[in-house]
Amino acid sequence: MAQDAAGGPAAAGAAKKPNFFARIVIFFREVIAELRKVVTPTRKELVKFTSVVLGFVVVMMALIFGLDTVSSWVIDIVFGVPS
Numbered sequence: 001m002a003q004d005a006a007g008g009p010a011a012a013g014a015a016k017k018p019n020f021f022a023r024i025v026i027f028f029r030e031v032i033a034e035l036r037k038v039v040t041p042t043r044k045e046l047v048k049f050t051s052v053v054l055g056f057v058v059v060m061m062a063l064i065f066g067l068d069t070v071s072s073w074v075i076d077i078v079f080g081v082p083s
Contacts, residue, residue, distance in 0.1 A: 018026065041049065
């Protein structure tokens with residue numbers, strides 16, 4: 001008896017794949033089901049999360065600015081670029 005990749009019989013019990021439009025309907029039903037699970041943050045949580053993200057962005061901007069400034073200074077010294 002032939003077996004498919006999953007180890008089961010090749011023809012017996014193979015579920016028929018729904019047509020294109022049925023798959024679209026199934027997709028949207030699943031999307032709606034997942035969206036119902038979403039929990040909206042409270043105002044306090046939203047402010048906290050936003051401040052954390054903005055703080056992280058500011059720190060990363062400062063780090064990149066500092067590295068850019070130092071590398072520019074080192075390149076000027078090493079290659080003797082006149083100011």
